[in-house]
Amino acid sequence: MYQRIAIITGASSGIGKSFIELLARDNGEYFKTPFDEIWAVARRAEALDEIASSLDSVRIIPVVADLSDDSGIKIIEDKLKAEEPKVGLLINSAGMGVKGRFMDKPAKALDDTVSINCSALSCLIRITAPYMKQNGSAHSKIINIASSAGFLPQPGFACYAASKAYVISFSRAMSIELKPYGIDVMAVCPGPVATDFQRRATDGKETDFNDWRKNFVIDPVKLSVKSLKASVKGKKMFVYPFSQKLLHLASKIVPVSWILAFESKAVKD
Template sequence: MSTALITGASGGIGKAFAEKLAARKTNLVLVARSSEKLQQLATELRQKYKIQVEVIVKDLTETNASNAVFDTIKSQELTIDLLINNAGFGDYGDFAERDGERQLNMIQLNIMALVDLTHKFLPLMRQRRSGSIINISSIAGFQPMPYLSVYAATKAFVLSFSEALWAENRDYGVHVLVVCPGPTGTDFFTEAKFPQSLAGSNNKISTPEEVVDDALKALEKGEPTVVTGGLANQIIVNAHRFLPRESLVNLVAKQFKGVGDW
């Protein structure tokens, strides 16, 4: 049986990955901050699918958190066949007025932890000439996003980084996939402190399960990138091909400068 490591596994897309992979008889290593949520999920998956589920309670914004995760897995003599870098968060608002430490924590989690974990597990996969990495980006990574400036920039990094790794590692039998969801039914809008008027403005909200289904299908096909959520999201990610960058950024700014209750 193969083993998957999932960060941000206590809810949303990470939890959906855990459930879908468990149903495929994949052993799991679940990483997140919430011990209670992880333990509950692990117990449910062990009982239902008769698989091995390990839990690592760790905040990946902390110094040396990735080292701690890697060392724990190494000490347990586990082989990670699939790494899913899912953990991340956003923050809505005018950059100059947002909390600076939160912006740095976002970069630490969305970029630095992802890069660090990838760099730790990728060489081992190359040595075995097998393995897969799924990095979670966003449709926000395809263009600048005023009022989500740091979040969109981190997701642009993940998109570019992952597609480059896809090309670098094909000859080593290692597949790298970047997943770019649109609005999804998770706690993202609440955690990012979106105005209620904006959080509820999108009629097409994918479920985490739909995102994961699309991701796993793309992984099986060997694709480098998948944009989930249908035609509307495809139009969004290709808008930069048809509009001047200045016009596109102004359009997004008008859309995201929400007026309403927080």
């Protein structure tokens, strides 16, 4: 009998970790059939082990993989081939960004941003989708964590914003291409979330959002709950909270040149 599993990247902290904790407690609110295993993917083995040992309602399988290069994808691909599970859910939450002027940032960090946020996310869908195809009415789900940063170009965070525009566009296209196989794809577009992300994006200089964005920071657990509910409803794009819905609307009606003029004042060295 095959195992029914969920795969969650970015599982060692923040939004990915919140998803795991919610799914471990799920009593049929989100998924009628519970998962036999959750594959928790990230680089930090210790953090994954800690999560696995703190949750005993479902088997958490730590999968230590660096998604910035092909070797990380291969680890997951080999495990899928070896175990041939049924994948009911894939959440692509692994992601990074580096704040500051593009030309001042190390090439490796910029390359990694594109590799993790775009290439790894796409490759994971390609290698996982064959194990997600459904025959019955219960759809499999792919949730890609994009960002409201993907709505507009962002001087001072250019590579990250462009990478998230890719995630939004790619997710929308996949939601059409994978529909015949019973796989629903949804992009999640939050504004600032209270995780380690900002600290990492600023090389530890800023532990929290400290500009105007600080008024819109949301809790990762709340975001995960709302995202799972939206995914269950079959939504293709979930923008949260309301402030980001307004930003989304503005990005469609306000000329980009005006927004760029405003944003250029906020570029930091």
